[in-house]
Amino acid sequence: MQTNNSNFRNNELTRNQGFTLVELVTVIIIVGIMASVGAAKFFSQSSFQDSQYHQEIISAFRYAQKIAIASQCDVDIVLGGDNYALNYAASSLCAAQILKKPASQSAYSDTGTVIISPTPTFTYDAQGIASSTGAFSFTVGDSARVVIVEPITGYVHD
Incomplete structure (x- = not known):
């Protein structure tokens, strides 16, 4: 057993x-x-590229505000139908010129597969206050994005 x-x-x-x-x-x-x-x-990189372009536009707005405060010059953000650009506004203190990226020293502008609507022009003054405020939307690829510029503070967010 x-x-x-x-x-x-x-x-x-x-x-x-x-x-x-x-x-x-x-x-x-x-x-x-x-x-x-x-x-x-x-x-699928398209969703990453869409998000990157959205963050790049927000970054450009924030950079424009900081440069306006630091240089005591007005900075324009020109939004076209498919691009954006940052420029110093002509004034008694500053000559009109294209703003350059700090790292690459290339023009702070970009053209992409994007549709921006409406196409306003924002200006930050020497105190960092935006001339235009509110929301604007743009479409990158298949997704619609919104960027909001707050009144008085000029804070930019999505």
Whole structure:
């Protein structure tokens, strides 16, 4: 009887080790589905580019406000139908000129696959107050974005 009992224990231990074929196939299918969905997110760059352009416009507004305060010159933000540009406004203190990016020293303007509507011109004065306030929207790719310029403070956010 003891040998029978020990054989039963050995069979029980060998049966409980490892995974069944059904479990392995199920896990492989689930991992494959997750990988295909995740890969589509990583290889589709358009949503990242849309968000990047949105953040770039907000950054340009904030930079224009800081430059206006620091230089005591008015700074214009000109929004076109598909582009934007930052310029010093002509005044008694400053000559009209294109603002340059601090790192690359290239013009602080961009043209992209974007539709800006309406196309207002904002000016920050020497105190950082925006001449125009309110919201404007623009469409980048398939998504519509909104940028809001607060009155008095000139704070820009989405």
